[in-house]
Amino acid sequence: MSTYAKGLEGIIAAETNMSWIDGTKGILEYVGINIDELAQKSTFEETVYLLWNGKLPKINELDEFTRELRSHYRIPDVMKERIARIPKEVEPMHMLRTLISELSFYDPNPNDNDVASARQKAIRVLGQAPTLVAAFDRSRKGLELVEPDTELGFSQNFLYMLNGKKPTDTMAKAFDICMITHADHGLNNSTFAARVVISTLSDVYSALTAAVGSLRGPLHGGANEGVMKMLNEIPTIEDVEPYIMNKLKNKERIMGFGHRVYKAKDPRAKELQKLAKQLAEDTGNSDLFLKSKKIEEIMEREVASKGIYPNVDFYSATTYHCIGLQLDLFTPMFAMSRLGGWSGHIIEQLSDNRLFRPKAQFVGEHNVPYIPIQER
Numbered sequence: 426m427s428t429y430a431k432g433l434e435g436i437i438a439a440e441t442n443m444s445w446i447d448g449t450k451g452i453l454e455y456v457g458i459n460i461d462e463l464a465q466k467s468t469f470e471e472t473v474y475l476l477w478n479g480k481l482p483k484i485n486e487l488d489e490f491t492r493e494l495r496s497h498y499r500i501p502d503v504m505k506e507r508i509a510r511i512p513k514e515v516e517p518m519h520m521l522r523t524l525i526s527e528l529s530f531y532d533p534n535p536n537d538n539d540v541a542s543a544r545q546k547a548i549r550v551l552g553q554a555p556t557l558v559a560a561f562d563r564s565r566k567g568l569e570l571v572e573p574d575t576e577l578g579f580s581q582n583f584l585y586m587l588n589g590k591k592p593t594d595t596m597a598k599a600f601d602i603c604m605i606t607h608a609d610h611g612l613n614n615s616t617f618a619a620r621v622v623i624s625t626l627s628d629v630y631s632a633l634t635a636a637v638g639s640l641r642g643p644l645h646g647g648a649n650e651g652v653m654k655m656l657n658e659i660p661t662i663e664d665v666e667p668y669i670m671n672k673l674k675n676k677e678r679i680m681g682f683g684h685r686v687y688k689a690k691d692p693r694a695k696e697l698q699k700l701a702k703q704l705a706e707d708t709g710n711s712d713l714f715l716k717s718k719k720i721e722e723i724m725e726r727e728v729a730s731k732g733i734y735p736n737v738d739f740y741s742a743t744t745y746h747c748i749g750l751q752l753d754l755f756t757p758m759f760a761m762s763r764l765g766g767w768s769g770h771i772i773e774q775l776s777d778n779r780l781f782r783p784k785a786q787f788v789g790e791h792n793v794p795y796i797p798i799q800e801r
């Protein structure tokens with residue numbers, strides 16, 4: 426007996442040891458550890474190790490993992506030349522999707538799909554993706570590229586390559602928390618895309634490329650850009666109420682609210698809300714935070730009964746803005762972090778693979794006569 430669930434809602438399509446979500450209570454765990462605890466105590470590198478290995482690393486294991494990741498920070502010279510030739514107006518997500526695919530050109534064995542090889546490719550892409558994003562951003566602004574610094578951790582190094590100066594500890598920590606909180610989230614659309622592609626025994630680059638393509642959609646990772654655009658469209662806190670009420674009246678969606686799985690406040694939003702508040706105060710952007718709080722209050726009053734609450738994108742927008750990131754880099758930040766989750770799922774899929782091949786319910790007609798073209 427087959428049942429049809431539009432959007433595969435409620436269908437279990439894979440097993441994972443990585444993240445667990447209680448959408449009603451608003452709980453997220455990675456390998457059984459609460460996301461709040463990881464956000465406060467862990468680092469992005471340690472979190473990725475946890476996701477890929479199902480356990481927290483010992484000191485020497487984390488050292489080795491970090492060393493390997495840093496050894497991949499550099500991109501081949503030919504990629505730098507390639508980046509210099511990309512038109513300035515190209516959206517960074519299109520750049521990232523294309524260049525992650527192109528990384529396969531510089532891998533002598535791009536198709537190797539045993540788990541050990543997949544893991545090596547994954548760590549290489551994880552190390553190089555921030556360099557691609559930072560290099561493209563500087564290139565489009567006509568700035569000199571900044572070589573990665575292998576003495577620096579993932580988040581510090583990215584902000585250093587982007588801005589040409591080392592970030593403050595607060596900024597680096599805030600960014601790292603964003604990376605931790607976005608790293609994995611069950612069988613979301615982009616993760617599913619990665620698992621579907623790798624299940625054909627295609628290759629890691631193809632699977633990650635598909636995932637980046639999925640993530641850029643406004644109903645998925647693209648929502649954080651939508652949140653920032655909305656905050657910019659609302660001139661003052663007094664304008665929030667009419668703006669939101671007008672959108673709701675016209676049945677428009679408010680970006681950064683609602684989630685297919687959470688029917689309570691997204692736990693990642695809670696963590697990012699604290700960060701956004703602090704960073705907004707520190708960087709003179711308190712108006713953004715106050716407008717966000719007001720939007721949340723109105724949405725609570727108007728649509729909480731439908732299970733619509735802030736999701737991860739709502740406060741990550743203010744956080745990224747306060748860190749100084751340009752709007753169109755918000756979704757690439759999500760991608761850089763989620764590469765950790767996608768790769769973990771690719772490894773899980775390869776470890777116990779079965780080709781994804783669902784069925785479609787045919788709703789068309791049968792026995793339709795073929796009419797010659799002149800008679801149509």
Ligand SMILES: CC(C)(COP(=O)(O)OP(=O)(O)OC[C@H]1O[C@@H](n2cnc3c(N)ncnc32)[C@H](O)[C@@H]1OP(=O)(O)O)[C@@H](O)C(=O)NCCC(=O)NCCS
Nearest residue numbers: 643644645648677678679680681682683684685731733736
């Ligand atoms: C994420 C999302 C696609 C999940 O949608 P879903 O599970 O399919 O929810 P539904 O489309 O069934 O919506 C249920 C109800 O809530 C409303 N709703 C859902 N999201 C809403 C939003 N962001 N703003 C206003 N109303 C919303 C719907 O209009 C619908 O109302 P109705 O029953 O009166 O018609 C959706 O909430 C959305 O588009 N959010 C905005 C984009 C976003 O922030 N995405 C990031 C996700 S991490």
